[in-house]
Amino acid sequence: MNILFLLEAVSLNERLAEGTTALIAGMGTVFIILILISSIISLFKYIGKSDRPHNRSDIKLKAFIEAGRKVEPVHTQDDLELIAVITTVIASSLNITTDQLQVKSFRRIRSKN
Amino acid sequence: MNILFLLEAVSLNERLAEGTTALIAGMGTVFIILILISSIISLFKYIGKSDRPHNRSDIKLKAFIEAGRKVEPVHTQDDLELIAVITTVIASSLNITTDQLQVKSFRRIRSKN
Amino acid sequence: MNILFLLEAVSLNERLAEGTTALIAGMGTVFIILILISSIISLFKYIGKSDRPHNRSDIKLKAFIEAGRKVEPVHTQDDLELIAVITTVIASSLNITTDQLQVKSFRRIRSKN
Amino acid sequence: MLERLTEALAKFIETSGIYWLFNNLHLDKGLDFNYIFAGSLGNILMILVSLLLMYLAIKKEFEPLLLLPIAFGMFLVNLPISGIMEHASTQLTLDGEMVLLEGGLVENGIKYAMMLAQNGVDYFETAKEVPGGLFYYLYYGNKLGIFPPLIFMGVGVMTDFGPLLANPKSFLLGAAAQFGIFLAFFGALILGFDAKESSSIAIIGGADGPTAIFTAIKLAPHLLAPIAVAAYSYMSLVPIIQPPIMRALTSKEERLIHMEQLRPISQTEKIMFPIIVTLLVVLILPSTTPLIGMLMFGNLIKVSGVTERLAEVASGPLMYMITIFLGLTVGATTQAADFLNLSTLKILMLGLIAFAIGTAAGILLGKLMNKLTGGKINPLIGAAGVSAVPMAARVVHKVGQEEDPTNFLLMHAMGPNVAGVIGSAVAAGVFLSLYM
Amino acid sequence: MLERLTEALAKFIETSGIYWLFNNLHLDKGLDFNYIFAGSLGNILMILVSLLLMYLAIKKEFEPLLLLPIAFGMFLVNLPISGIMEHASTQLTLDGEMVLLEGGLVENGIKYAMMLAQNGVDYFETAKEVPGGLFYYLYYGNKLGIFPPLIFMGVGVMTDFGPLLANPKSFLLGAAAQFGIFLAFFGALILGFDAKESSSIAIIGGADGPTAIFTAIKLAPHLLAPIAVAAYSYMSLVPIIQPPIMRALTSKEERLIHMEQLRPISQTEKIMFPIIVTLLVVLILPSTTPLIGMLMFGNLIKVSGVTERLAEVASGPLMYMITIFLGLTVGATTQAADFLNLSTLKILMLGLIAFAIGTAAGILLGKLMNKLTGGKINPLIGAAGVSAVPMAARVVHKVGQEEDPTNFLLMHAMGPNVAGVIGSAVAAGVFLSLYM
Amino acid sequence: MLERLTEALAKFIETSGIYWLFNNLHLDKGLDFNYIFAGSLGNILMILVSLLLMYLAIKKEFEPLLLLPIAFGMFLVNLPISGIMEHASTQLTLDGEMVLLEGGLVENGIKYAMMLAQNGVDYFETAKEVPGGLFYYLYYGNKLGIFPPLIFMGVGVMTDFGPLLANPKSFLLGAAAQFGIFLAFFGALILGFDAKESSSIAIIGGADGPTAIFTAIKLAPHLLAPIAVAAYSYMSLVPIIQPPIMRALTSKEERLIHMEQLRPISQTEKIMFPIIVTLLVVLILPSTTPLIGMLMFGNLIKVSGVTERLAEVASGPLMYMITIFLGLTVGATTQAADFLNLSTLKILMLGLIAFAIGTAAGILLGKLMNKLTGGKINPLIGAAGVSAVPMAARVVHKVGQEEDPTNFLLMHAMGPNVAGVIGSAVAAGVFLSLYM
Ligand code: NA
């Protein structure tokens, strides 16, 4: 919101000064902010150790708004192997190669869900 | 839209009177409306008897706007049994248990549709 | 945007004149424009000859915005045959007829995609 | 305390809709129907009409995607004092008395700033803005002409112009079927509507909902509801309206004509088509830009093959979302007094005439083209030129199969069918350029 | 050059949020908490509150779909000078000095046009419109009362009124549970809130997020954030709040009661239900039209069976899109000074009381009905009358199964549960008609 | 009758776009290109440009999701008198003559209220509001700065910050690649653009479409179209622009370096990341709040694991819907006279320079870091710091595999790649805080 410089810098000298200031101020800010984030992130590796993927409380507090809605399938890496197996089974029964066919439609039911 | 009471009821007496009025008027309205609906609904059981799920006319009047669109699968209770069967078939051919796998992707074609 | 005629044409004669003008101007425009398009389209058959469905450049320039998104299955005419085959296979293993069952969920992987 | 409660009860009853119904029967002036229908009996009748429309939408499946929202909007707005379509207003104290002015604070500010210029009184210190009803705001999408073109974009995604490209002569049939529109315009003028109203009514014969709604919004917004209801009703009734006309105007021999296989269409042709149509139509008739532009843009994002995701959203969530808003708010424009009058009956009749004449004109040009080509064109496909995609084409197919079950006319009828969409958008453009 | 750079650096630091934090500690007036919380310590506290809410949403899954957007909105708006909720304003030169006026050019134009009427000076030659922040614009969906009814439409799609139709007596239980609302209103008045504020706070006891937000927007927008947070938090906490009350008020024998199988419901009944409810409720209480009207419209497009596509969009993309906007902007209404005060504590307490009393009232009427029907009604299902669909019904089911694992109360509890949604919308309508 | 028909025909021809083309050739003043391009030849050229862009989008798949809407918007708006981007206006009778004023009734009301203060004439009795074109209204989403942050929310959902969290040093490479932006700013100043224009042009080097569009809207809306076209074109051309620079600046030994396996990232880290980044960046640089805030909110609703539905909508229907509107209206800002001039050429050149220098700076810092870490970092990954997610990372992977097919650099390059998104949002924030 603040107006630092004159917006109509006329002479070339003015323009060079303007450009240099912005270059230093800008690259300075970019590096300061990104190094700051980087430093904090590099501390993450210590907290990351003991973490298990998302432990849920026993009492499942399901959203009011989700009532009666089904979760859409999201293929995880694990699922992809199973898809490969199923694809092969179906393909072999149809005498076609697997690269012509892709199963996209099942999902594992997570026991917790 | 109407302003029934003074919005700045100063004395405690005023506040108690205001609260009591709202309590009686409010609970009264809630009960009157819900009992009214309830009474009418309880007559539904007589009309419900002869009703078959959605008899369609012979000439299928399909919406202009639906041209070329496919109906998304909506799993009815009936479908769930068939899904269970298919899941078992596929699972057995893959040597995995059914709770790891869910078929989500077929639907019966209603003969009328 | 232009106002061609008086909007409050009072006499019947006026109204008849207005209607006739609009009829001739309107049907004229409709026919001129549609015949013009038609003529140009009828030249398409010459350009259409040498065209193969959508030859893509080798370097696949995928949209930034599409990162990590999967393409939804779109059933082409070719797929429908394969669906028919699979439906029959599954149906026969379930002792039901094919008109009760529809496979909707696989797709061929186009080798170019 | 008891006094307070009694007072509250009285107020409560007086603010109920039932009280309003009894208090506004308008039976004190005899059989003045204009006066009566402006009262609660008008509302009751409109509620019955809305229930009938819901029945037709749900049980008879008359264009339910639009008719059900329209009917429900009609239902809500005719329930007394529901306020759902209430305009925003400004409450202010004027010479010690509280008044309510229609329009938002700024709109009213203009009016009063002008007064102030004369007497310098500062009313606005006391002004308080009262928000409008839910549908008042949603209706802006119609009022500003935004919703119908966006629905047309979705229609463009779902329209396959392939059969038209394979047989460009179909354009003639799509043009001929617009004859109904201009004859209905003639009829509407004679029945006493002015040119703007007549245009909006006539376009019902185009059998394209968004085109009819767009034209009505621009030229005769007070007739929006009956026009929308008539348009979508007749589009639903195509399988009933068209077959008798088709059988009456064609001979058995004509109906038995098989047509030759259509050539396959390359993707390049499909891509060039929307661009060329936009170029030509907008160059000649700029007033159709919102309709033709968005229809063709929708088609382009589909056939281009590189923007599937945009095409899916344009013909899916975006279109249905707008269908809900458009339907509810079109329904909410039905005030009893505006709807329950002779005009609505005339509109329904003129719409039917437009439809029937359009069908007949398409068939008759089909017969002529059949003669000229030496028997290669089944005149039935001319009937599909009224659009109502894809129903009119299916009706052609069905009538053809009644004579000969081996005759597959569906693809041949799709050509005039989609040409009719362009044809009626052009017709709408003609009216807009003449009378807006 | 170096001078320029130093100057730039100084300016840069002065415009950073960190500088603002140190410069606005507000510790110079001793322990005046109102003053302190209006400074940067208030912001820091609010950021901590928002982080706590994010933790609850993500790790404890407290209504995450709404609580996470709310918490993030709160987080963004309390980061200093983020400007994301900044109102639009007008910059102009007044007697040679630059001033910034709240509100857009037109709003300010009104004010100055009035001044001009007196002194004729033409300020507006120099005026420049400064756009508002992102959330300022998104917030209009709340301010104009558009978002909550549209979310209610989605809720209507997802609500199955079947169990209620099978057992219409459930309506009584859904009515009784609204007792908590009106007692909390009482309590709020006594704690010093005015009638509008008290209404908005009390409706938390209705356990329906959109109803609570809609009422607060209309009657007490300054309390929107604490009310929304309280409402969604308690809805999440139903499994913790309700069971002790249920066990305390019922005997083991009562909890063991099995209820008879519900009759199947035909589609015609399901279709008639939303229409009849809208008709009756709006006739009696027009002020609920946006809530009941859209809830029932959502239900109708689902049960009609002919508009699946509209129902999917209304309860899918449209609802979630609005959930994002509503959540973020409700969160963004939390200015530290408005949130960090005794009122928020009172609101949280009153909300809890409303919830608990509602639960108790439902159970007690359940006990009475059980007596009157000769032991056919398990009083536990009365607790589901507070709504919080479907969680309260599940809690009933679970508490019932603790006594007897063969007792399936879920479907029986769904009746009062969805009746409670209608009940609290009616209660909101009463408040709106009394105090708006 | 015939006279009337002739008159209608004449009027019809005069209102066609073709007539306008012939009537506005602007060839009467010799080779004054500014004057010529303001006439119909400018329009024709722009239509050709739009067709070229459509060809590139469809056949070459240059960012088709945005380029196709942009090109079609450009096409529509340059078809003469299409009116699709026409501003709203007010028609009124002034001293007996009809005049058309730009802007809505209220905006014009302000101006006239001020006049009225002096002469007291009541013009507004005759005023009639003329609605704007479809794109005029859709463009508000850009004008008010709403669309780009909402697209960034979708980008946030789709961005995986995991590789960056596993290797935080990547942030340095993402920072270095912003060098191109500030050098291009330098160059733009020297080429005669003012500071606001130069900022908007330079940010093209950030290789993030929404960031470039947001900056241009805020600082130089008259350059929006060439900037958007340049930004998306270069993002598409990354596989062509970057490899030569990468090969020129690195030795074969450097390109052969394998990097060590990245550590797995826990969900808690992924959740904390967007919150901490928002906190830090907004505290230091509040002007980036809309961009960084919404990017990180999008990421949070994805990684939280409890709001999948919101994440799906934010990165699906909502994002694509806005992509359509943003693309069409950005395209529609191209008036021939604004686009067909030397500035556009300069912008294209400066954008390319920014891109190339950014790539080089990233690689050079990569070489330095490789030296400092004793050969553990493959300098190629520095090139990914310009963002253009995920293409730049894929290009790095491909160039690496050309030397050694067993070298998997993709995940290592994703770190600088997503850091570059944050880096250029920060750079945009610097410009906004300096010049807005
Ligand atoms: Na048509």
Ligand code: NA
């Ligand atoms: Na409730």
Ligand code: NA
């Ligand atoms: Na970047």
